[in-house]
Amino acid sequence: MENPEVTFQDVSAAHERIRAHARRTPVLDSTTIDGLTGAKVFFKCENFQRMGAFKFRGAYNALSQLTPQAQERGVVAFSSGNHAQAVALAGRMLGIPRVIVMPQDAPRVKLEATRGYGAQVVTYGPGDSREAIAKRLAEEKGMTLIPPFNHPHIVAGQGTAAKELFEDTGPLDVLLVPCGGGGLLTGCAVAARHLSPGIKVIGVEPEAGDDATRSFKSRTLQSVKAPQTIADGARTESMGDVTFPLMLRHVDDMMTVSDAELLKTMFFLWERMKFICEPTGVLGAAALLQGKVDARGKRVGVVISGGNVDLAWAATQLRTG
């Protein structure tokens, strides 16, 4: 598959496929945050999505398009977190066997939730290659490897989050989206182009994992070896041959925020918006609330991508922060 385009028709078709199975997540706003930013801000709350993150959208869209034979043989996925749970849950709903390859030190809630969704979990240590383990399983058992972001069906599925947002809010001036491997960002950008022409779509990464930002500025695919950031959903080393070209075509700007800014934003949203969000989930919100985006007088959409945070870890951060 060479640089496939993903169109709004693909996002629309994905929405029809997942509509009865994914949750239509609420769009929340706050007069306090409008006052602080001088903007009208809408949060699309994918932390309330099934399994606690947007990833369910892409996973269900991809799995539901496998042939009956492929569905019977099952799927394999490697993921440090939310993609694992998404494939585990979507596979259960579709009756597809699934093996998830996860790091030994993945957040406890994510390991438990993946097992809770009835998937077989295979863990690996720091010296192992998760890709190699997953590929071996795919070859030995004829299972289909479901990539976490670099596939048009994944991208189209994630774009349904932005489609729902615009259906609720109408056109916006700015859309801020977290960026790991770029599946959510590019899917949302495709939807935004169609439903809100003239909008500025901005992807936001952690400082320590700024591969997509550097790729965007240099127009050459860049990578970062094992980025060290609390945004565990954005520790991807680089975008892929599907998401990188889509970013160049559909995204207007990229920026980064620090881990300290993520933590500060996360707890601010817990306190003021009353929702639990994870560090990766607030990448876009952090860019807005730390004043990195020219938002005054504008209508701004912010995708909160997930809420799967270990509460015990968060409690420690709150006390030391």
Next chain:
Amino acid sequence: MENPEVTFQDVSAAHERIRAHARRTPVLDSTTIDGLTGAKVFFKCENFQRMGAFKFRGAYNALSQLTPQAQERGVVAFSSGNHAQAVALAGRMLGIPRVIVMPQDAPRVKLEATRGYGAQVVTYGPGDSREAIAKRLAEEKGMTLIPPFNHPHIVAGQGTAAKELFEDTGPLDVLLVPCGGGGLLTGCAVAARHLSPGIKVIGVEPEAGDDATRSFKSRTLQSVKAPQTIADGARTESMGDVTFPLMLRHVDDMMTVSDAELLKTMFFLWERMKFICEPTGVLGAAALLQGKVDARGKRVGVVISGGNVDLAWAATQLRTG
């Protein structure tokens, strides 16, 4: 005012008054919680209401019905928390001067938020009578005292939360509502009677402040002196002459939960539902999740009444719990 009835027409009229100013809060569900309880559970999330609790509904409904003269002279309220913020915010929206009498040791977030809404805050120590302070202010300045629960306009306003819930879900079999002074409980019961005939409405109190439960069983108004519970919104010593008769007429059962059950439920909902809720807010949810309600096979509504919890305090509870 002697034992006034509050009717569904009062709740409906309140809804028309507050509709453009209060937030229509989302109703959230969870397949995990449905699986655990064997029920179909709907959470009405008043933690997402303006100022983080249902109290805004009643306060706005009461304040908007004051005469222009009374509005000009202003209002006074005494409250340990959410009612204070509700009167502060509703008064600001209506351009009404307001003084709030709060305990020195009220949660930091509630003191700050009340001042943030532009109200004058007068604090009192353990030896002072807040009622006396508030009454003196009312007499000296001609301000109207806005009671936290014992007034038909407050009750009717709070009932709009249940009206919205039933509009979203259709009829239910059981409705679980937190009970402090009974404003939310009785308002919701009035709405439930009309919109979901045959429903069982259950009020839930903290064990240490079981005055309403004992009042319900004995059909005589009981009180508890200074109840010691983490459910700070339910530390009321007794119901009032408005809410007590309404409870006897419209509520089907009362029960209690322990502080330990509240904490456990609160963090469970943080983790699984991804919303921040306060101990008082999860009274109804705790009764359900601790197996105190016969819910299997039923459609169950649960009002989550608020989310104004001090995160630093919660972090301490999480680490010691």
